[in-house]
Amino acid sequence: MEIPAVAIFFAAIFTSNILLVNFLGMCSFLSISREIKASVGLGLAVTFVLTTTSAIAYFLNEYILVPFGMEHLRYIVFIVVIAAFVQLVEIVIERISPILYINLGIFLPLITVNCAILGSLLFLVIRDYNFLQSIAFGAGSGLGWMLAIVALAGIRQRMKYSKVPPALEGPGIALIITGLMSLAFVGFSGMIPIQ
Amino acid sequence: MKQSPELTKVQEKMQPGKIVIDGMLGDDTRPLVDIITEDRGVVNGLGLTHEEIADFLDDMVEQGKAGLGDPVRVGDFTVQVEHYRGRIPCPWADGVFPKVLMRLVHGPSGKRLLVSALGLHMIREHGFYQGSGSDYRVDPKIVALMMGL
Amino acid sequence: MVQVLALHVGIVVAIGALLAVLLELADRFIANYGECRIVINESEDKSITVDGGGNLLGALVDRKIFIPSACGGRGSCGLCKVKVHEGGGPLLPTETPYLSKEELKNNVRLSCQVKVRNDLRIEIPPELFSIREFRGKVSRILDRTYDMKELTIDLLEPDSIEFKPGQYVQLTAPEYAKSDQPVYRAYSLASDSTHRNYVQLLIRRVPDGICTTWVFDYLKQGQEVSINGPYGDFFLRPTDREIIFIAGGSGLAPIRSMLFEMVHEGIDRKSTFYYGAQARADLSYVEEMHEFEDKLPRFRFMPALSNPQQTDEWEGPTGLITEVVDRGDHDFKEAEAYLCGSPGMIDACIKVLSVKGMPGDQIFYDKFA
Numbered sequence: 001m002e003i004p005a006v007a008i009f010f011a012a013i014f015t016s017n018i019l020l021v022n023f024l025g026m027c028s029f030l031s032i033s034r035e036i037k038a039s040v041g042l043g044l045a046v047t048f049v050l051t052t053t054s055a056i057a058y059f060l061n062e063y064i065l066v067p068f069g070m071e072h073l074r075y076i077v078f079i080v081v082i083a084a085f086v087q088l089v090e091i092v093i094e095r096i097s098p099i100l101y102i103n104l105g106i107f108l109p110l111i112t113v114n115c116a117i118l119g120s121l122l123f124l125v126i127r128d129y130n131f132l133q134s135i136a137f138g139a140g141s142g143l144g145w146m147l148a149i150v151a152l153a154g155i156r157q158r159m160k161y162s163k164v165p166p167a168l169e170g171p172g173i174a175l176i177i178t179g180l181m182s183l184a185f186v187g188f189s190g191m192i193p194i195q
Numbered sequence: 196m197k198q199s200p201e202l203t204k205v206q207e208k209m210q211p212g213k214i215v216i217d218g219m220l221g222d223d224t225r226p227l228v229d230i231i232t233e234d235r236g237v238v239n240g241l242g243l244t245h246e247e248i249a250d251f252l253d254d255m256v257e258q259g260k261a262g263l264g265d266p267v268r269v270g271d272f273t274v275q276v277e278h279y280r281g282r283i284p285c286p287w288a289d290g291v292f293p294k295v296l297m298r299l300v301h302g303p304s305g306k307r308l309l310v311s312a313l314g315l316h317m318i319r320e321h322g323f324y325q326g327s328g329s330d331y332r333v334d335p336k337i338v339a340l341m342m343g344l
Numbered sequence: 345m346v347q348v349l350a351l352h353v354g355i356v357v358a359i360g361a362l363l364a365v366l367l368e369l370a371d372r373f374i375a376n377y378g379e380c381r382i383v384i385n386e387s388e389d390k391s392i393t394v395d396g397g398g399n400l401l402g403a404l405v406d407r408k409i410f411i412p413s414a415c416g417g418r419g420s421c422g423l424c425k426v427k428v429h430e431g432g433g434p435l436l437p438t439e440t441p442y443l444s445k446e447e448l449k450n451n452v453r454l455s456c457q458v459k460v461r462n463d464l465r466i467e468i469p470p471e472l473f474s475i476r477e478f479r480g481k482v483s484r485i486l487d488r489t490y491d492m493k494e495l496t497i498d499l500l501e502p503d504s505i506e507f508k509p510g511q512y513v514q515l516t517a518p519e520y521a522k523s524d525q526p527v528y529r530a531y532s533l534a535s536d537s538t539h540r541n542y543v544q545l546l547i548r549r550v551p552d553g554i555c556t557t558w559v560f561d562y563l564k565q566g567q568e569v570s571i572n573g574p575y576g577d578f579f580l581r582p583t584d585r586e587i588i589f590i591a592g593g594s595g596l597a598p599i600r601s602m603l604f605e606m607v608h609e610g611i612d613r614k615s616t617f618y619y620g621a622q623a624r625a626d627l628s629y630v631e632e633m634h635e636f637e638d639k640l641p642r643f644r645f646m647p648a649l650s651n652p653q654q655t656d657e658w659e660g661p662t663g664l665i666t667e668v669v670d671r672g673d674h675d676f677k678e679a680e681a682y683l684c685g686s687p688g689m690i691d692a693c694i695k696v697l698s699v700k701g702m703p704g705d706q707i708f709y710d711k712f713a
Contacts, residue, residue: 060359070352077359084363091367091375098459099434106200208420212523215552260688263664264592265622265650278686279550280594281529284420289441291422293687296551309551330552 005136008129008194012140015188018116019148020181025116028107029149030174039153041100042107043146045093047139049085050117054138056081057121058131078121079112086112116145127194137194152178198228208286215283221328234324234335241339248338249319252310256297266298272341273300283313292316301341308333308341380431381463384409385470394460400426401455404468410475410572411468412514414528417456426455431464477572478502482565483542488628491549492594493559494534496542497569504540505573507533509580509601510682510710513543513573517555520562529555532684532710533574534597536604543571546597578684578710580605585706586679587615590669590693595684596629598710602682603636603643614642616672620665620689621649624656646672666692676700683709 012018019025025046032042057078065071090108094101101108111117120141124134155177164173198206206227211218223230238245259267259274266275279294295312309331317323318333325332377396382403384390394403401417401424404410414421422442429451439454458464480497488494499505507513512532519526535544550556563569580587580602589599599617606615621627626649633645648668652658661668666689681697683690690709697707 064355064359068351068355069348070355073352073356077356080356080360080363084367087367088370091370095374095461099436102436102438212554213525214420214554216522216554216557217552263620263650263666263689263692264686265664276688278688279548279553280531281414281550282421284415284422288420288438291442294550294553 003133003194005132007192008133009136009140011192011194012137013144013147014185015191016194017144017148017185018120018141019145020178020185021189022119023182024119025114025145026178028110028114029145029152029178030171032104032107033149033152033156033174035103036150036153036157038100038103039149040146041093041097042104042111043142043149045089045104045108046111046114046117046145047142049082049089049111050120050142050145051135051139053078053082053085053117053121054124054134055131056085058124058129058134061125062131074122074125075118078118082117082121083112116141148178148181151181198226202227205286214286215331217329218326219286219323219329219331220326221332223326223328227323230326231322235322238322238335241335241344243335243339243342243344245318245322248333248335249315251338251342252297252299252308252315252318252333255299256295256310256312256315259297259299271302273302274298285313285316287317287321289320290316299341304340306337306340308337377461380460382460383463383465385467386465390473396460396462398460399456400428400432400453400458400460400464400466403460404455408477409468409472410477411455411472412528412575413456414514415456416526416528418525419454419457422454424455425452426458427451427467428453428455428458429465429467431462432458432466433461471575471577475573475575476502476505477570478505480543480569480571482563482567482569485563485565488546489626492628493547495545495547495559495563496535497545497571498542499540500568505543506540507537507543507574509533509537509605510578510598511574511576512598512710513545513571513575515545515555515559516570516572517558518570520558522557523554527554528572529553530575532576532594532597532601534600536608537601538604538608546594546600548594576710578682578708580611580682581680581708583680584613586675587613588669588672588674588679588681588697589615589617590620590665590681590683590685590689591617592620592665592685592689593626595686595689595710598684599682600629600632603640606643607636607639612640612642615640616644616646616674618665618669618672619645619647620668620685621647622651623649623653624658625653664692665689666696669693670696670700674700676702680706681708683707687711 019029028042032038060077065074086109120138124137129137152174208214209219255272255274256276258269259276261267262275264277266273275298277296282291282293284291292313297310299308299310310333311331314325314331314333324335379393380396381393382391392407399417401411401413411424411426413424419438427450432453436457439457442454443452478499479501480499482495483498484496486494512530514528514530517527517529531545531547533543534546535542547556547559549560578598591599596619627647637643637645646661648661648663648665649658650664652662676697679702681702683693690711694707
């Protein structure tokens with residue numbers, strides 16, 4: 001595949017946004033997006049996990065899984081790697097910012113089962129990216145996810161003073177807004193071919 | 196209805212032995228959010244608000260305090276307010292409350308209520324009237340009857 | 345086939361092991377906070393050095409500095425307040441519900457929520473240094489009324505306690521059938537302070553109370569219990585003034601302890617004990633009070649019933665305790681009052697005493713709050 005890594009990076013953020021176009025990683029997206037600070041924190045954590053695990057996934061796939069004919073064990077290996085790195089991120093966040101640690105609460109360890117992460121790893125394997133492309137894709141996906149969650153947090157902040165029909169309060173209106181954002185981003189799709 | 200993790204944590208604290216010995220949910224095994232939603236419906240149906248109910252009970256407690264632990268007659272009611280040492284936390288972690296207990300008896304109907312300071316706070320701030328089967332359940336319909344509605 | 349399988353499994357296991365090592369290293373180097381010095385009350389010899397990573401409450405209790413706590417450090421009672429002047433880290437949302445604006449200005453924190461990650465400078469009330477934890481054995485449980493028990497606890501380790509009559513201790517209700525975590529509850533010391541090897545507590549049943557249910561329905565004679573203390577600044581002042589004691593329910597406990605003190609110290613001040621109850625069934629220690637009257641010639645016991653039953657055949661004073669005190673013949677301006685009971689009773693009595701001319705600084709109370 002000869003697409004420049006930079007192109008993949010920008011595509012992953014905007015035109016093939018992992019959340020708004022591929023609909024992966026919605027769970028913590030809906031809950032944490034109530035607060036901008038927490039959203040930024042979680043976004044950075046997800047980006048870090050995605051970038052590092054992309055690199056590792058590439059190596060593991062290229063040098064161990066494929067040579068030994070172990071592609072079918074891909075899911076297990078990837079999940080284990082993701083889990084380990086999320087734990088690492090938890091330890092680091094607890095050290096650096098205890099407030100963020102408490103605010104994220106259960107959603108920090110939940111990054112492990114954020115399908116955006118496993119999804120991105122599987123994409124890069126399926127699309128046969130090389131090392132540079134893999135890292136670009138991982139970092140881009142993470143930043144794209146962060147873009148989406150921070151954007152929604154900003155909108156929800158503005159919405160605090162709006163009149164929302166009671167039945168739609170909370171997740172209801174959040175999903176509708178996400179849908180509208182998706183419509184905008186899907187409009188970009190195909191602009192930069194990345195697969 | 197699916198319950199948020201925050202309410203699940205609150206419901207955990209309402210279990211027997213966590214704050215009070217028999218818990219705050221009585222025999223009701225439904226999720227907390229369902230209990231609160233149902234009671235809210237009843238309260239609205241009666242044309243009342245949580246604040247109005249809490250204000251009425253608060254007023255009774257204040258009048259009952261004059262008895263210093265003995266029963267007092269307040270109109271059609273007999274009120275007895277007792278105070279025990281210590282404080283207990285609200286399951287919503289928004290404060291600690293003295294162990295004040297009010298026994299309210301409505302003469303004409305014979306209906307009785309057992310209301311604690313914590314229970315009153317939970318009615319006012321969280322719309323929680325405790326699960327059916329709990330000794331401390333404040334049934335909104337009974338309060339409405341006592342309020343003469 | 346089997347070889348391939350073994351190889352694959354081996355590789356996955358190897359990857360897992362590598363990650364585990366990585367996490368272990370991270371834990372050791374990043375999550376390790378090293379040794380932290382906690383300077384207490386600006387005093388070098390009161391300061392302690394602990395391994396970082398735990399919370400402040402735990403660190404202090406480990407060194408036998410007993411910060412009051414009813415929930416055992418779970419952040420639900422708000423009692424473990426300590427002033428943290430330096431090194432406490434950011435204020436956590438789990439603390440804010442329990443702290444007033446005044447307290448926040450004064451650097452008050454919940455010690456169970458403050459994590460020890462670096463050196464700290466803290467301030468705690470000096471009385472807390474003389475608090476000890478005691479292991480004891482219940483030697484007697486006596487029913488005093490239908491809802492009040494007298495607990496006698498022989499001290500095992502340490503085997504003696506020093507306290508001022510009027511102070512209280514915290515009793516630990518352990519995990520039992522109805523509660524899966526220990527809780528701590530405060531009870532005034534009712535025993536004679538010159539008998540240092542045992543303590544007595546008066547425990548009144550609290551409806552749905554976790555600790556009193558344990559005491560009333562589960563605790564047996566011979567069982568070991570844990571208490572810590574003594575706490576409190578309610579005690580008999582060494583003046584010559586006339587004493588007016590007022591109590592209700594288990595508020596009798598500290599007064600009883602003070603009466604023992606008066607007997608031992610030969611305190612010959614005029615004293616009256618107004619004890620309020622509803623009916624005869626709520627009265628206790630009547631015999632013992634008459635014995636005190638014999639030993640202290642200027643002491644009088646004045647029980648008052650607010651709602652005596654026909655069968656009580658009560659000839660003593662009736663009415664609310666405030667009314668009975670109001671009718672009393674005392675030099676209120678010169679006397680001292682010691683009150684113990686519910687906040688409602690105490691507030692009402694303070695009003696009566698003030699109206700009668702007793703200055704505020706001659707009124708002492710333990711408000712059960």
